[in-house]
Amino acid sequence: MxxxxxxxxxxSVDTHTTMYVFCYYVKSHMNEVSHMTIDEIAxxxxxxxxxxSKCAKHLGFHSYLEFKDACIDYSQSYRDxxxxxxQDYDLPHNSKQFANGISQAITHVSKNINxxxxxxxxxDIFQSQKVYLYAQGDNRSLCNVIQVELSALRIPVIICDTDxxxxxxxxxxxxLIILSTNGTIFQLNKRIISRLLKADxxxxxxxCNSLMDFSKNKLTVPSYDLKYNKFxxxxxxxxxxxxxxxISRKQ
Numbered sequence: 530m531x532x533x534x535x536x537x538x539x540x541s542v543d544t545h546t547t548m549y550v551f552c553y554y555v556k557s558h559m560n561e562v563s564h565m566t567i568d569e570i571a572x573x574x575x576x577x578x579x580x581x582s583k584c585a586k587h588l589g590f591h592s593y594l595e596f597k598d599a600c601i602d603y604s605q606s607y608r609d610x611x612x613x614x615x616q617d618y619d620l621p622h623n624s625k626q627f628a629n630g631i632s633q634a635i636t637h638v639s640k641n642i643n644x645x646x647x648x649x650x651x652x653d654i655f656q657s658q659k660v661y662l663y664a665q666g667d668n669r670s671l672c673n674v675i676q677v678e679l680s681a682l683r684i685p686v687i688i689c690d691t692d693x694x695x696x697x698x699x700x701x702x703x704x705l706i707i708l709s710t711n712g713t714i715f716q717l718n719k720r721i722i723s724r725l726l727k728a729d730x731x732x733x734x735x736x737c738n739s740l741m742d743f744s745k746n747k748l749t750v751p752s753y754d755l756k757y758n759k760f761x762x763x764x765x766x767x768x769x770x771x772x773x774x775x776i777s778r779k780q
Contacts, residue, residue, distance in 0.1 A: 530665040530714075531599040532556070533691040534588045550574050551584040555600070563600045567593045589692045611756030630757055635764045637753035642765070646748050650706075650733055651772055653746075654684065658702035663689040663725060667759055668708040671766050675706075678770045682777050693721050699730035708766075710758050712738035737761055 538552045551574050555562050562570060571578045585596035613630070614623040654660060660679060662672040669688070676686040689697065689705075699705070705728060714722065725732070732745040737758040739749045750761050 530691065531588070531596075531603050532559075533665055533669060537691065538588070547574070547576050547580050548584055548587060550576070551581065552588075559600055560604050563597065563604045589694065613756070630754065631760050634753040634757035634761050638751050638761050638764055641751035643749065646746075647765075647768070650735075650746070650748055651769060651776075653704055653731065653733065654679070654706075654769070654773065655776065656702070657684065657704040658700070659685045659687065659704070661687050661689055661697060661699075661703065661705045661730070662708070663693060663705065664708035665691055665714050668710060668762065671708060671763060675766060675770070679773075682773060693724050697728070699728060703730050705730045705732045707732065707734045708762065709734065709736045709738070710762050711755070712736050712741040735762065735765065 535552045535556045538548055539556070542549045551570075554570070554574050558573075565573075567578050567581050571581045574581065582593055585593050588596065590596040590599065613627050615626075618626065660675075662675060664672050669691075672688045676688060679686045687697070689695070705725070707725060726744060734743045734745065734747045735750065736743075736747070737750045737752040739752070741747075748765070750758070750765050752758050752761065
């Protein structure tokens, strides 16, 4: 997701560079950038069209048009994000409704999850010499949580870059876990998914999209309501961690 790429640059380059100015402008004006020409962006970033093209390619896009399409996709996904609070409800009422929705989603998962698949995933993690995590958007924060918790269990964890272009040295005993709440990355990022599927390593996908085909191991998280799926994924991550902590104490 383009927002992940922008954040990676903003967190790693000097503020006076053209790349920083470009990424800061794009992140701050994502909706406008979706409909701007390369000349307009160059003018607003006080640089040339050539520099804008270089910045877009540095982010992993083959052309400015591909970069612009990614901005459009992100803007669309942001507009489609669920709204949990209603304007005609006060804060206590909204909070109660929100809590009820999350509770029902979690209960639905706990009753309907395939515990056999969940146990296989837990065992694969425990038996792994190193775990690689891949996610985009909100799920990257879950990768950070998993990394901290598994490190405490002395399981090395690496969070893969958003473009999955680094040279990862997969070996026997390694594990790759992909987090995709609704399978969106499989629709928008065909090249990245192709690289993920070709990776010579045992792979698990955790998703709420039950209809999505996946040639490797897949844990389907039961969906109670589409807008609560991200909480269902978080719940499963918490279950994974809690279960592994329990097993570790027994050992």
